[in-house]
Amino acid sequence: MSDHEYARVHVPDVESTPNPTREKKEVDEAVGASRFGFNVYTADPGERLPWGYHRHPDHEELFYVLAGELRVQTADGTEHLNAEDAFFVPENAPVSAEAVGDRPARVVAVGAPKDADDAIIEEECPVCGEVTGRTHDVAGDEYVLYCESCGAEVTRFD
Ligand SMILES: [Zn+2]
Missing domain, CATH: 2.60.120.10 (Jelly Rolls)
Structure with a gap:
């Protein structure tokens, strides 16, 4: 080897x-x-x-x-x-x-x-309406994205 x-x-x-x-x-x-x-x-x-x-x-x-x-x-x-x-x-x-x-x-x-x-995610936030970035958390098998501006949970994947 x-x-x-x-x-x-x-x-x-x-x-x-x-x-x-x-x-x-x-x-x-x-x-x-x-x-x-x-x-x-x-x-x-x-x-x-x-x-x-x-x-x-x-x-x-x-x-x-x-x-x-x-x-x-x-x-x-x-x-x-x-x-x-x-x-x-x-x-x-x-x-x-x-x-x-x-x-x-x-x-x-x-x-x-x-x-x-x-990655920089920039999409319109459904809660505050701004085009903002995202932060994320991984919780077990779930992947959750939050609005960088207002903190709202915007997307959850499992
Ligand atoms: Zn927002």
């Missing part, structure tokens, strides 16, 4: 991380990757991957649709992605992605650098 830390996982065996989609497999964590993110999502129609409209100030992302369909909202309009489409999101570019169609979407999302993946 060399001293190189090769790693192999079978993605269906990776435990799903609580998030707004049916499944999020953090393959990067499972293999110990430190420079880039690599997540595999399974999202039922209507589920978002994984947040609302957000941007990563210092982080690039690439979505690759393996199956199903994805609707991607950007500052330049809406894209409709089908299987085998890949979509690049430059750093600081706002985006939201939602599974659409009549069957689950399976999507690989790659992002780098991994340690700069802070």
Whole structure:
């Protein structure tokens, strides 16, 4: 054996991380990757991957649709992605992605650098009406987002 830390996982065996989609497999964590993110999502129609409209100030992302369909909202309009489409999101570019169609979407999302993946979510708060950021809490299997301005709970995923 060399001293190189090769790693192999079978993605269906990776435990799903609580998030707004049916499944999020953090393959990067499972293999110990430190420079880039690599997540595999399974999202039922209507589920978002994984947040609302957000941007990563210092982080690039690439979505690759393996199956199903994805609707991607950007500052330049809406894209409709089908299987085998890949979509690049430059750093600081706002985006939201939602599974659409009549069957689950399976999507690989790659992002780098991994340690700069802070997301800024900016959406209209249903309580105070302002376009605000979000803070979040993880409580067991639930993921809760709060308005940064008024503190109201705005979204709960389980
Ligand atoms: Zn608010």
